[in-house]
Each structure stands twice: as C-alpha cells, then as structure tokens.
Amino acid sequence: MQTDILIIGAGGAGLTSALIAHENGAKVTIITKEYPTRSQTSMAQGGINAVLDTTKDSIKAHIENSLKSAHGIADEKAIQFLCSKAPNAIEWLDSIGVCFSRTKDAKIAQRTLGGASAPRACYAQDYTGLKILHTLYDRVLQTDIEILNERYLLEIITENNKAIGAEVLNIRTGEIESYNAKSIIIATGGYSRIYDKHSTNSTASTGDGIAIALKAGARVSDMEFIQFHPTALKNSSILISESARGAGGYLLNSKGERFIDELLPRDEVARAIHREILKGEEVFLDIRHLGEQFIDEELPQERKLAKLYENIDPVHQLIPIKPVAHYTMGGIEVDDNSQTQVEGLYAVGECANHRVHGANRLGGNSLLELIVFGKQVGENSAKYAQNQTDFTDIKLSQKMIDININPTIDFYKIREELGELFYTDVSILRDKKSLQIALQKVDNFIKDIPNMGITDNSKIYNTNRIEFLEFINMLTLSRFVLIGALARDESRGAHFRVDIPQEKESFAKHTIINKEGVIQ
C-alpha cells in the first residue's frame, strides 16, 4: 500500500496533522492500534490555554508562565511559537464545531489552572479533550483521509537514514502489513504506563512510537521528566481534575491539617503530598465545603468516579488520594520543524519533545501542543512529501515476530513489578543509589525477555501478544528514563534528587540519548 503521508496514532495530534496535510494536497493514511476516539486525548479535562482577550491577559504572560514552569530547560523560541499560535488554534477548533463553554456575553469561557497568571484555559465543561477529539474525528470523516483501525506499529523502515515505510501488525488478522510512504508522522502518545497501575493514563499509553522511532535511528530527550498529578484516587489512580482544587478544594493529612498551598504548580504539590505519605500520613482531598449543588454542577465526573472507585461520596466524605504518573515531558527529539534525526520522519504531541514543557508542563499546554504542532507538522510533512518524486521500494523482512511461546517467566508479573519499582524508586523523589539499583533491575528484566513470551497462540486479535510487545517497548523506554535520571545530577522541576536537591546551572540543558543509550 502506498500513501504520501502515513500517520501513526489517531489522537488529537495525529488527527490535526492529518487534516492539515490533507488540506495541503497530500494523500494521507492514519493507522491506530485502537479507534481514533479511544485515544488518550479523550481523557484531558482541564482545558487548552490561549490568550483571547489582550486587555486582561497577554501572550507575553503566557510565554513567561510556561517558561517559569519549565524550570529553564524549555526552548524560548518554541514556547513563543506555541503561545503566539494559540489564539489561532482556538479559533480553528471553534470554526470546525468544538463545543467550548461560553460566558454570558457569548465569548469562549476561560478558567485559571495552576501556574497561570490569568484565566487562560478554554474548556468544554469537564470534557475538553473528548469534545476536541470527537470534532477532529468528524472533520476527518468529511475528507478522503483513510483511517485503518486496530493496526499496531512494529517497525519504521528506513534507507540511508530516510523513512520510507512501516511494518504493521493487523491486530484483527494477525498478519503483518507493509506501508510505503513518502513521509511518516509518529503521534502515538506518552509512556506513563511504565508506572503500570500508578498512572492516570489509558492502558494504551505504552510509548510504542518512541521505542520504534529509536530503533529506526531517532533520538530521545528529557525522558527523566515525568509529571505526577497530585490528586488521583488512592486505589485506582483515576484522575481527580485540578479543577477540584481550582474551585477551592483542600488537601488534608490524617490529622485533618492542611500542609501546602493547593494551587502551587503540580511538581511542588505532588512532592508535598508524597512527603506526607512517606511520614505515614494518609492524604485526602476535601471538597465538602463546596456544597452538593456546586459539586453536581461543576464536578459531576469527580463525584461519580469517587463513588464508583472509592465507595465514598465527596459531598459528605473525604476523598483518599495519592500522586501518580500523569504526563511524560520527554520524548522523540525533534528540530524546529518537528522532524526527527531520520529524514522524512516526524513526531508530534506527547510522544515528541517539542521543548515547550521543559522540566514541568503547565496545565492546559498539552492540548494546545497537539493542535499547534499538529498543524505545523501537517504542513511540513506535506511540503516534504511533495518534493519526494517517487516511493522507494521496501523490502519486507517477512519474518513473523519472534516470540517465545513456552515462556518460563510471566511478563504480566514483571510488568507489575516494573510499575512498583518505578513508583517506589523512579518517583517524585529520587536518589542516585536507588536509581542505579532500578537500572540494574531493568537490565535484568531486559536480559530475561527471551524467557518471557505469550501463552495465547491465536493469530486472531491476540491481545496477549500486543500487551507483550507493548511491555517490551516500555522496558526499552524505562532504561532511557533511568539513564536520563542518573545523568542529571541535580534537581529540576519534576526530577527531584534528594541527594542533590539544588538546581545547577551546568545542567540547564537537554538530556539527548541515542538508540545505543549513549548521551549525546
């Protein structure tokens, strides 16, 4: 099969780049391991940042807030691009039919999220990501963009360091398919599921595209920066939105004492909660004083989820919470055009490192990143594809994926162990010794891969096989997270080393790692 542009992943970033590449005359094919509307983007609640009223806010302030939150390692030019394109991104989303919440005077409503100097996050009730994602999907249906569901990326095929196609597993049939493309965009999302059950993310956030891009010759950067969301439900890691604190919710310990300003940036609040938990305290979110009417109007999802997963009603009871892995700042290293080290291979969204989040992402900037860089990469890849005169023939390896079918080690157990290991030792607070031990353990897991494998041999819709392949990708990325965390002998944003709690000027730089695991 041949297409100008092959997009891997159909969340907000993938669909936006598809629409814009198509608008620029390219033939576009999207593959996704799920269906488009099931992507992680659907889970974003808070909002999408943009300065809409320059009498009350300014793009300069948006840039400053983002830079401050990034703790000195974001690219100012990239942030400038992100913030100055934001109003246009909202205008575009509005024009294609996104149902943003409105103010009484018929303007798009905005609310304040942590770290922002003004109400800047546009939202659609508590379903911002869902409504953006579904509207993008509807728009794609209006075009002749091809969407192929339930296809899993196995390999990016390159020739002379140029992307020419991809090998893909058709999950439904179990057959390997090959796609010839002039340009490829990776838009596969983050890797928070390394933390297994200690993550707010969808079970699909396994970092596949990042691991495969590495194999193809791309580099990764800043993998050690992982944002923990302060308030996930204690037993299930289900997210309780920041809007609960924004609306006036308190954080309490077992003694019923408040211990932190709840509206500080996420890294600081998460650390304060973590320290309470280490002291043996339980931590709760208290929104009882907001009243039943307010909770039902403004936080209905939160009430529903707390009842379902914790058997408590937040109108009358405290919500038990803990911080868990929520967003991965690092990803595939890209240039100003969002192109990787491999010619014709682009990356966009959470899987990429556009250098706008630095050491700690500002709430409301990730949905924005999907749209702004999605548009940019759609345009760039279309231009690139136009200049490619012909397809390069790909020689398929034709090998079936080699997986042990008589495993002696249960990878589901190792997957859980990996999650526990990361939640304990590669967490909100880190130190050199436990990071070293964690790296040794991960290396041992990797050595053991040949003894792991699958016990379901069906070709048809074999989720045992997919989960194993995802697990291998997560193991690969775990190593890169640890290499980055060990090399960064300082504390900065989400990366906090208790053995070196200061920020160091000499580390005001990105950690760039190649596929051999060598820091560049």
Add this chain to the structure above:
Amino acid sequence: MKITIQRETPTEFEVKGIEDITLLALLNTIKTTQDSSLTFASGCRSSVCGSCSMRVNGKEVLACSYKVQEGDFIEPLKNMPIIRDLVVNMDSAYEKNKKAKAWLSSITQTIPLTQENEKINELQSDCILCGSCYSACPVFSVNEDFLGPFSLTRIWKYVSDKRETDEKRMIDTIQTDGVWSCTLCNECTLICPQNISSKADIEKLRAKSSMAGYSDPSFNSFSGFGFDGSPVF
C-alpha cells in the same frame, strides 16, 4: 466470584477473594492470572474512551463502570461482527457517521455562540461512541442500513449548532434509513452511559424534517396497502 463469559461457547470463570470491583478489573485479573487468551478491549478505565462496552445479563454496560455481581453473564455487543470473545468490529458502525455526514457544512469564524446556544447540544456532545446504543437498537435486525442512534444524535448535535449554515443538507441526508426507520422504542436511552436520549434527538429531527416538507414514508403506504400489509384495490 463466578461469572460466565460468552466466548465460542459460554465459559465459566471463578476468581477467589475478590469483591466490590469493576467488571473490567475482574476481566484483567482473569487475563493476567488464569487465561491469557481471554479477549476484550479497554482503555481509560474512567468511562470516557468508550472501549469496554459489552453486555451483562443482556444489558449494555461499560465494564469499567459496572460493579460485577456473582453469576453475571457477559457477552459482546450485538449488531456488529464478533472478532473474538468480547471484541466486535465497529468499523461499519462508525462508517454510519460518514454516511450521515455528521459534521459542520462549512467552516466559518463569524458566528458567535451564546451560553444558551452552547447548552442546546451540550449533552449530545458528551457522546463517547461506545456503541452501546447501536447494540441495543432492535431496528438493525430488520434494516442493517439504518443510520442508528449515535449517528442521528450526532446529526442533531450539528443541526442544532448555530454555526451550521446548511440545515437542509443534513435533513435531506437522514430521510432514507434515518429518522423514520426508528421505532421510538427507547432502548438506546435506557442503556446510554452518558444519559443521552437518541430517541428524543430523533423525535426532534423528525419535527425538523416535517417542517422541511418531509413526512413519515410509512404513512404514504396506507393508500396502497391495508393495515395488515395486503394490497388495497
């Protein structure tokens, strides 16, 4: 706890020492500790991605928001081809959105919405495309070309949007295998995890259709056929 899952044949599973958990958590436990071949879809665990819709004792639920009970009988969704165990192929169901042309007709930046405009279709835009309504709808057993509940709700969402500039285009599209094919049985409303009533949306679309000069085609047949379907001469 014992539950039965409809695979190629109904298969009973027992998990000990577990209570008060979601069906999805139980399915994950079975898959990772008893039978790795058990096949189901899941994603967000928080009722927003629409992956884990299935039927329990004949009723559509999201496995992530249903507390599993002793003796439950779990089946895949109806009206879509089963791929394996609890996974169905939703391609042709989602194709209905394309067939219904459920999108804004033209892109314009000049139409501002008020709070009232926004509230009109706020509920309809909560749809997560889990396909529960598609499974519960009895019309598909007699007419597989029916656009179906979620596509018609999506049409209502765009028709009622003040930014829509060509209402007629949408109303024209839903006359065949659309609004008049619905029996108004309300099954879709009863099982929607987002509390959307496609039946109510379809009724509103019927009213719009009538205003546009369309009428229920089944009434027209009364001139040529008796109530029992026999020709009238």
